[in-house]
Amino acid sequence: MYLNHFEYYAPRTAGEAFELVGRLGDQAKVLAGGTDLMLILKEKLIKPQYLIDINGVKEFQGIAYAAGKGAVIGAATKISEVEHSAIIRDKYFALYQAAGELGSVQVRAMATIGGNSCHASPAAETPTPLVTLRARVVIKSAAGERQLPLEDFILGNRKTVLGVGEILTGFILPEPAPRSASRYAYIGLRNAMEIDAVNMAVNLVLEDDGRTIKDLRLVMGSVAPRPLISAEVPAILVGQEFGSELVGKAAAAAAGEARPISDIRASAEYRREMVAVLARRLLQEAFDAAREV
Amino acid sequence: MKKQLIQLEINNRVYEVPVNPRDLLVDVIRKKVGLTGTKKGCGQGDCGACTVLIDGAPVLSCITLAIACQGKKITTIEGLADDRGNLHPIQQAFVDHGAVQCGFCTPGMILTAKALLDRNPQPGEAEIKRGIAGNICRCTGYKKIVEAISAAAATISKGVVK
Ligand SMILES: Cc1cc2nc3c(=O)[nH]c(=O)nc-3n(C[C@H](O)[C@H](O)[C@H](O)COP(=O)(O)OP(=O)(O)OC[C@H]3O[C@@H](n4cnc5c(N)ncnc54)[C@H](O)[C@@H]3O)c2cc1C
Numbered sequence: 001m002y003l004n005h006f007e008y009y010a011p012r013t014a015g016e017a018f019e020l021v022g023r024l025g026d027q028a029k030v031l032a033g034g035t036d037l038m039l040i041l042k043e044k045l046i047k048p049q050y051l052i053d054i055n056g057v058k059e060f061q062g063i064a065y066a067a068g069k070g071a072v073i074g075a076a077t078k079i080s081e082v083e084h085s086a087i088i089r090d091k092y093f094a095l096y097q098a099a100g101e102l103g104s105v106q107v108r109a110m111a112t113i114g115g116n117s118c119h120a121s122p123a124a125e126t127p128t129p130l131v132t133l134r135a136r137v138v139i140k141s142a143a144g145e146r147q148l149p150l151e152d153f154i155l156g157n158r159k160t161v162l163g164v165g166e167i168l169t170g171f172i173l174p175e176p177a178p179r180s181a182s183r184y185a186y187i188g189l190r191n192a193m194e195i196d197a198v199n200m201a202v203n204l205v206l207e208d209d210g211r212t213i214k215d216l217r218l219v220m221g222s223v224a225p226r227p228l229i230s231a232e233v234p235a236i237l238v239g240q241e242f243g244s245e246l247v248g249k250a251a252a253a254a255a256g257e258a259r260p261i262s263d264i265r266a267s268a269e270y271r272r273e274m275v276a277v278l279a280r281r282l283l284q285e286a287f288d289a290a291r292e293v
Numbered sequence: 294m295k296k297q298l299i300q301l302e303i304n305n306r307v308y309e310v311p312v313n314p315r316d317l318l319v320d321v322i323r324k325k326v327g328l329t330g331t332k333k334g335c336g337q338g339d340c341g342a343c344t345v346l347i348d349g350a351p352v353l354s355c356i357t358l359a360i361a362c363q364g365k366k367i368t369t370i371e372g373l374a375d376d377r378g379n380l381h382p383i384q385q386a387f388v389d390h391g392a393v394q395c396g397f398c399t400p401g402m403i404l405t406a407k408a409l410l411d412r413n414p415q416p417g418e419a420e421i422k423r424g425i426a427g428n429i430c431r432c433t434g435y436k437k438i439v440e441a442i443s444a445a446a447a448t449i450s451k452g453v454v455k
Contacts, residue, residue: 008314008360031361038356039337051314053361080350104427105405106341109350110357192426193339 003041009052014059014169017052018142022165024050030167031055032076033111035103036119060114060169063087070175075114075138075168079126080105082113092173093289094129094182094201101125101186104193114168120154120226123196127154128221129184131229132201136172141165147172156225177215180205181289183282186221187274189265196222197266198258200278204286211241213287218250218279223258223271230254233279242287251279299363303328304372312359319343319354322369330370330400334429341428344401345369351408351427370400373407383407386445387438394432402428406442414450418443 009024011017021028028050031037040046054060060076065087073082082088083099102108102116102125116126117137127150135150142165150171153161162168176182182203188194199222205215216237218230232253240246260271296311303326310325322331322345334342336355343355346368373381380388383403393399402425409416409424416424421442422435430438 003315005313005315008358010361034356035338042336055361104341105408105424106344106351106353106427107338110352192423
């Protein structure tokens with residue numbers, strides 16, 4: 001089976017890449033790892049005339065960290081690099097966990113972290129922890145640059161705010177707060193190569209007493225068209241001492257906020273139930289971990 | 294559409310091949326270069342039969358454009374044995390442990406195992422299983438494959454063979 005014809009460009013610099021996406025406009029598609037795009041091309045769902053392969057652009061790759069400031073992850077950084085980064089494991093544990101769960105070793109070697117958010121599947125692995133960790137995206141074009149929180153970048157299933165001529169160039173992660181920890185988990189039908197039925201990440205910050213919750217973010221994936229930031233869980237827990245009764249209440253609230261659908265992978269009812277299970281589990285794990293840092 | 298002449302470095306040898314931008318690496322390797330050890334399975338990245346190594350990383354050649362592989366080092370299953378035809382320790386272990394049945398998954402499985410052992414020379418059973426999670430085998434039930442990879446790791450770390 002053949003793909004439709006297209007012309008192939010492999011820019012070497014960011015400037016060349018911006019010039020190409022600007023000039024070729026909506027006839028062109030950016031090619032990163034290709035693990036989503038190649039499948040869509042095979043299905044002939046879209047017929048771009050040009051592919052712009054950004055893997056040769058060094059400026060879009062790599063993980064840089066500055067103590068006290070945080071990390072910048074290039075959009076074309078491979079998931080395997082995120083998975084094996086000591087900085088990501090030490091500082092942004094939920095992202096480290098999610099990166100290790102994406103696809104297979106081959107998929108992780110090919111797929112990029114930027115492609116995961118640009119493809120914007122509701123079941124995607126990394127947007128959930130990235131939103132939890134308050135990642136901002138950097139979007140650039142020949143005309144300039146803009147930044148926004150990742151939750152405002154993803155609009156819904158396969159929809160983002162990216163305009164014609166724009167490239168997602170990276171993610172900015174703030175330095176984690178003292179006494180904080182993040183955790184990620186998912187529920188799927190099997191242990192590898194599954195599409196998540198529910199995923200979730202939690203970032204929890206403790207007061208100096210090591211018991212009172214100072215700040216909290218809980219984000220759910222695969223239960224709404226885009227990452228769903230819980231409003232009720234922080235409302236219940238922030239300012240309170242951590243305890244199983246409140247955690248139970250918070251987990252039930254999260255389940256109530258979820259807006260899952262029933263599909264081939266799970267029923268809406270099951271997904272809602274699993275939201276409560278994951279919320280309880282992750283709040284406890286993040287709390288235990290935050291006490292140790 | 295006009296074909297372009299590209300150079301692909303496969304198993305330390307440079308091949309000049311005419312390609313269309315849309316040509317997939319798996320098809321170019323099999324049909325134009327003539328190395329048929331790389332298998333074409335699902336065509337969607339799920340089964341791992343088409344795995345090759347690119348600059349040491351395991352890559353799915355059925356969802357990779359050949360034209361994007363210029364300037365990179367590609368290793369296929371044909372590139373693992375040494376110049377005198379001695380099998381690589383992973384290949385030998387697959388033979389010794391009965392880890393090959395129909396053989397269709399074997400090239401991809403062995404290359405994936407090589408990438409694993411290059412990164413983690415002494416993986417435990419769980420790490421091996423996780424490492425080959427993207428390679429589907431319909432015959433063996435995986436047990437012998439896991440044993441073979443474990444045995445190969447032991448052989449390689451003893452330094453008997455490189
Ligand atoms: C077998 C298999 C298993 C998978 N398992 C999982 C899984 O468990 N979890 C999961 O979340 N995903 C999974 N995926 C999906 C996929 O691997 C991820 O979404 C991946 O992160 C996509 O990244 P990519 O670099 O391959 O993107 P590509 O396929 O190259 O691009 C995807 C889309 O984003 C656009 N794009 C990419 N980068 C940019 C950029 N920097 N700027 C602008 N636009 C851009 C492209 O034009 C395209 O529209 C799987 C895929 C396969 C084939």
